Amino acid sequence: MTGFLFDIHIASLALAAVGIVVADHSALNWMLGRVDRAHRAAVFSAHWFVSIGLAGLVLSGLALFWPMRQYLLGEPLFWLKMFFVGCLLINSFFVEMLMHRAVKYPFRELPFSQKVPLFISGGVSTLCWLGAGFTALALF
Amino acid sequence: MKTSMLLGSVFLIALAVIGYAILTQPSGTAVTYPPAQTQTTTPPAQTQTQTQTQSNTQNSGYTMALVAQHNAASSCWAAINGNVYDLTNWINQHPGGPENILAICGTDGSAAFNAQHGGQRQPAAELAQFLLGPLTQ
Numbered sequence: 001m002t003g004f005l006f007d008i009h010i011a012s013l014a015l016a017a018v019g020i021v022v023a024d025h026s027a028l029n030w031m032l033g034r035v036d037r038a039h040r041a042a043v044f045s046a047h048w049f050v051s052i053g054l055a056g057l058v059l060s061g062l063a064l065f066w067p068m069r070q071y072l073l074g075e076p077l078f079w080l081k082m083f084f085v086g087c088l089l090i091n092s093f094f095v096e097m098l099m100h101r102a103v104k105y106p107f108r109e110l111p112f113s114q115k116v117p118l119f120i121s122g123g124v125s126t127l128c129w130l131g132a133g134f135t136a137l138a139l140f
Numbered sequence: 141m142k143t144s145m146l147l148g149s150v151f152l153i154a155l156a157v158i159g160y161a162i163l164t165q166p167s168g169t170a171v172t173y174p175p176a177q178t179q180t181t182t183p184p185a186q187t188q189t190q191t192q193t194q195s196n197t198q199n200s201g202y203t204m205a206l207v208a209q210h211n212a213a214s215s216c217w218a219a220i221n222g223n224v225y226d227l228t229n230w231i232n233q234h235p236g237g238p239e240n241i242l243a244i245c246g247t248d249g250s251a252a253f254n255a256q257h258g259g260q261r262q263p264a265a266e267l268a269q270f271l272l273g274p275l276t277q
Contacts, residue, residue, distance in 0.1 A: 003237070051143040055150045062157045069161040071233040082158070089151045093144055140235050 009060040016053025020129070022046040027122070031107045038102035047099060054088060061085075077139045084132035091124045201276030204248065211246025213238075217272070218249040225270040 023046035030038040065072055072078040098121055101110065110118075202224035210217035216228045218241075231241045236256070244252050257263035 047143060051147055055146055058150045058154050062154055066157070066161070067238060068233060068235050071235060073162060085154075086151075089147050092147050096144055 005060050005063050009057060009064060012053045012056030012060060014053075016050050016057065019046045019049025019051075019053060020125075023050065027102065030102050033106070033108060036106040037104065038099075040103045043099050043103055047096065051092060054092065058085065058089070072139075075139060077135050081132050081135040081139065084128040084135065087124060087128045088132065091121055091128065094121050095125070202273050203276050207248075207275070208246045213242060213245070216241065216245035218244045218247060219275045220244075220248070220253045220267065221250050222275050224272045224275050225267060226272050227270055230266075230270060 022042055026038045026042045026046065029035045094117070098118055101114065101118070107115075202219075204219060207217045207219050207224055210226070210228075213231055214228070215226075216231060217224055217226050219225075227241050227245070231238045234241045240252070240256070243249075253263075253267070
């Protein structure tokens with residue numbers, strides 16, 4: 001059963017990774033001015049992929065966590081990983097608000113005050129995905 | 141907005157599950173591990189199964205025949221790299237899942253352990269806590 005859940009966990013990660021690659025590619029083209037507006041279908045599809053992948057990761061992660069909860073609750077790395085996962089979940093709400101800017105306005109026309117949240121959200125996302133991945137590797 | 145609802149629900153479920161796990165911990169505290177022990181140190185605590193079979197081991201040591209008797213979740217011993225370990229309390233704490241420990245109960249688990257954890261310090265340190273003694277022929 002653990003093997004099956006782990007497969008679901010990795011499949012969810014792969015799904016999210018596909019969404020991240022598509023979203024980053026669209027965002028990069030938009031920020032570099034290659035396109036005035038990000039392609040709506042690509043951005044929203046990518047967000048769905050990442051969201052479903054993240055939801056799958058959390059739910060399968062909870063199922064994997066339960067049998068070994070005694071061990072994990074005493075591991076500082078587990079709590080660090082949960083911090084990263086929590087940040088990713090909270091950041092996803094901001095991403096959903098911010099991605100509308102990419103499909104409505106050219107990046108160069110955005111005032112600096114509207115660009116800053118985009119950079120912060122992107123930075124938090126990158127840091128937390130990498131952080132969660134590396135803490136998982138260190139934990140097991 | 142639908143993705144927000146999906147992830148919001150997942151977030152709440154995760155909080156509820158982890159919160160419940162914290163509140164229902166059997167001992168009230170998380171499991172902690174002492175520093176790694178060498179083979180020459182005395183195991184920190186003896187389980188009931190250890191006490192029951194202590195007299196047997198005084199004469200013949202920890203033989204594979206004795207290890208083979210402890211092949212269940214209620215008493216799980218395994219020989220790994222020339223030593224015998226009582227893994228009973230580790231079954232439900234093993235990060236890789238209980239079935240991997242249950243699979244080596246009563247057997248020589250050296251191949252399985254080395255394939256999964258060969259060369260890793262932390263698994264070896266955790267294993268050392270459950271040392272009973274050297275395997276005798």
